[in-house]
Amino acid sequence: MMRAPAVLSYFLLIMSGGLAVSTPRRSVSFQDLDLKQFSESGFDSLSSLAIRDDVRQLVVGARGKVLTLSLDDIAKKTGEAEWTVSPEDKSLCQMKGKGMKECDNFIRSLHTTENGTMLVCGTNAFNPGCDYMTFINGKISLQGSKQAGKGKVPFDPYQRFTSLMNGNTLYSAASSNFLGTEMAFQRYGLNPISTEVRRSWLNEPTMISISLVEANKTRVEDEDAVFLFFTESAVEEYSDSVRVSRIARVCKSDLGGERTLQRRWTSFLKARLVCPFSDVGSPSLVQDAFFLRDQNDWRDSVFYATFTANSHRESSDACSKSAVCAYKLSDIRQVLGGTFLTERDTGSWDTYTGEEPSPHPASCINDELRAKGVTSSLHLSDKTLVFMKDHPLVKGAVAPAAGKPLLVRTGMRFSKIVVDRVTSADGRQRHVMLIGTDSGWLQKAVRFDGEDGRVIEELQLFETPRPINFLQLSSMTGQLYSGADDVAVQVNVRDCSRYTLCDDCLLARDPYCGWDKIIGQCVSVVGALVGSVIQSLTDGDILMCPIPELETKPGIVYLFAHTAQFLPCSPETNLPVSWRLSDSVLLPGPRHTVLSQGLVVRPSSSDSGVYTCETVETVKGKVHRRTVVQYAVQVQDTDSLMGTMRAAVIVLAVFACLLISFICGALVARHQKVKMGICIDCVNVNDNVHNSVHNSVHNNVHNNVHNNVHNNNNQVIIVMFPYCQDQAAGRRADEALAHCER
Structure with missing residues (x-):
């Protein structure tokens, strides 16, 4: 029988007209991502963003203000200049049928001129205007020399447009009327x-x-x-x-x-x-x-x-x-x-x-x-x-x-893109695509000669889903800057610390990263000593890695015979996994059900042995297997195991009663009074704990799992196990496809 992931991959290939749909090798959630962010009260409607490498500032335009943040750490605000709308202009805007918030001044464009000043343009209550902003002693200030901004930015704060500054010449493609219906591609300057x-x-x-x-x-x-x-x-x-x-x-x-x-x-x-x-x-x-x-x-x-x-x-x-x-x-x-x-x-x-x-x-x-x-x-x-x-x-x-795309993904909508040119350890130029999505995930992707594009990793830039509307890369800091409505973020796309082992570092084939043989870590190749870092971007050759140390022995796990139980396996990557019992590959069957986060096993008495969960990765036709977790499983008869557990529970209950008695005595000695009922009967502890453990282990595990597996022919997602709690990657491509089919 063909495994479900293989069927889904084949179906996705058909759906894409023969195009390979890339799944990220690794997904990094917001909680696990080391990023810097800026957010404060009164800061909302982030509407423009510009990098000033020359003064090491990130300039951010929002509703009614311009902010400057340190390019090294955007959590540090270095300056602020307000540009609000007069009460008269706001009232006139509302009389024309626009909302109160729409009638504020949204800073939509920020451009640097030849002399270092910045052209700042805002919607200004549906009456676009521009001004010049200067940097003096590290502080910013608007000159107050207002000029017409019609056609340079839209009237509507939410209408899409684009602009570019070359020297002192501005190119803009935007609407030039109140209704936003007259669109033009214009040049402003000496020859409009x-x-x-x-x-x-x-x-x-x-x-x-x-x-x-x-x-x-x-x-x-x-x-x-x-x-x-x-x-x-x-x-x-x-x-x-x-x-x-x-x-x-x-x-x-x-x-x-x-x-x-x-x-x-x-x-x-x-x-x-x-x-x-x-x-x-x-x-x-x-x-x-x-x-x-x-x-x-x-x-x-x-x-x-x-x-x-x-x-x-x-x-x-x-x-x-x-x-x-x-x-x-x-x-x-x-x-x-x-x-x-x-x-x-x-x-x-x-x-x-x-x-x-x-x-x-x-x-x-x-x-x-x-x-x-x-x-x-x-x-x-x-x-x-x-x-x-x-x-x-x-x-x-x-x-x-x-004649075809570099990269195709299902279940998401791409928005912004930035491409970085990286010099790898072999001296060749590699292009890394940094792609934003409408859900707030950043895709870091590459394409090598003769291969389809692939996503090395995806990073969750915002705690809650929101579109990535801005994406800029600083050539000076090597950091990527982005933002949403009320937050700006900074992330190091050259971070290689997530690759903790040499084989993982090389198999990721991340142009930014290589294994430093001297310090024994995966490091950024940017600025690394020549000859100290190894990479294998084309082949993923892990034979270049030092010989790994001997692995520790797996821990012993006791399982019930003839009862469905769960062996967790949560790899750090999104690579497919396979299971082995001793030296034999486990195939789906009556006693084994492979899920995305583990294995449901209903062992017989002969199924004791070492269970190994490993990721499977293929590079240039060569299969690489890496152990994620191992279990030394000993299958025991249900009755004998219950007896062992009952003895263990009695010991734990006595210990708990003694501990509570000690706490009660300490409280009495300190406060000279204790409310009655804190110290409880040891017999009740023993009975309650035993019954609770027995019911939980025997009834829940045996009845729920046993019935689910048997009634659904081993093809169900067992909801009592944490299979659907995929915090890192959200809905995977196969689950998204299943959602489409439904």
Whole structure:
């Protein structure tokens, strides 16, 4: 008979269209996680977060205030600046139908300018405004030079948007009206510019992320560009309700047109972004994107993006699916340089087959065009600009590298992503994906060549489930910073202390961690002495480890014959487990039921021996087994064991009576008075304890377990044992899948 976990894994593979669904190797609960957090009275509605490595501060925007926290320990507040709404503005906001809390000032964006001051923008009672903030002698202060914030942040404190600061130039993708219906992708600064207000350009978009890609300019066609990730209703689909993921690009040097497209992007191009892991016909929706620049060739740089399945059948958290896809910059550039789509008079969209103007529409002004006399977008012909105005959408779709996701998970919704570049002990560069979820768990994942992505461990960042809306990594401290509505957290993603043994340290294949042969600990490879740390990221070769010391002998456990009992096994990881009796693997059957946290055994008199629970991990086809716990089981006849227990209970009862008598005497000597009834009859103790133990052990264990196992053919979850108390990982993937099937 196939084991249940194997059946579930096979079913998950089918559900994912052949994609391997990754289960975390280890789950670390909030209580077991060594993190720092900041929370105080009056601090709520955390709405922005920025790292200032230069002054070692974490800047946090909330409702009506900006806070600075020590980057080394965010529990230490270093500064605070208030920016509240006047009573008149709040009253006017409420007159327009908004709630009292909505009419406060939510600090939605924090950006550092060239001179070190910060541009701070807030919703300001549905009348967005911005101000500059300075650091003077370690203290922060707002300058009070209020300026319009329309389009830089939304009017609505809860509407999604994105922005980016480059030097003193701000790029923002946000709504620009009170109702939040007019969306634009804009640039602010010396040469302000915006998208055209047309359905073909932006159709009910949700703005996700902005990234600046600066070219090395080693070739004449290279030019800096800004990329926008968003979702929108697809104009090219027959149904307006189909939402798709998009990537758009504009040129950093774009100045708009001279007559046509004045102060409008002349280089705005967009394409569909695909991440195939959900149902056919249900496009996945991008949730966040992170740009990781290639240090050798910028054209090989990669965008990492999180996606959730856009399917009504996967609407619940337990049944939802998420993925991470990676996109090479060279592939994106190739798609955006391809064929255009055009809108017909009927409203349908088809491939454009006519003549394209020269230069190629939406081209950036590079050295090649400058040599031809086109030195800026102001010099582009009206013919080219009219074509660009009517054709912002290309036919091709941007597919992920290798044609499939790096990572797929069921039962959760991915939100934010940050990717860290780590130099491993062999000198190679490894990419670690740090992924936030809507339930407050951080996924630390990797993907090695020739393998599917896998989650090394997941960390519970908040005590109660809440979305991870912010995720930033400090290059200086190596710490990850996040936050929810009323709390900011700091966690060391390089922490290797949870790997207590060498084999566990190497088998985890965590690029951050290696085994230090000198001190005999699993340590971070960042800053470690060269040659002192061993890793085996590709193969998980534990033969590199020192020879372990001899293990201690297992403790003796007495079991009833012919009565179902429970042997606990709770490994620190989420790896599958197997059981052995002496040298034989225990298979599911009438006498053995394997659960996620132990073994239900109904032994016969011949089943005495050493029971071993071990984790099973396969790396590159090699199976690694690690002992979690061992029991030297001796099976005894029920009647003889009851007699032994009765004798033990009598001894314990006499000892308890003597102890109580001693306490009573001490109390009498000290207080000269004792309430009657504290000292009780030894005979009653003996009878009560014996009856209690006998009933609990014999009736509960024998009747409940025996009946459950027999009546349900060994396939039930025995609720009297702590099987469902999975505090670390929450609902496992197999239980989530079972929930979906129900």
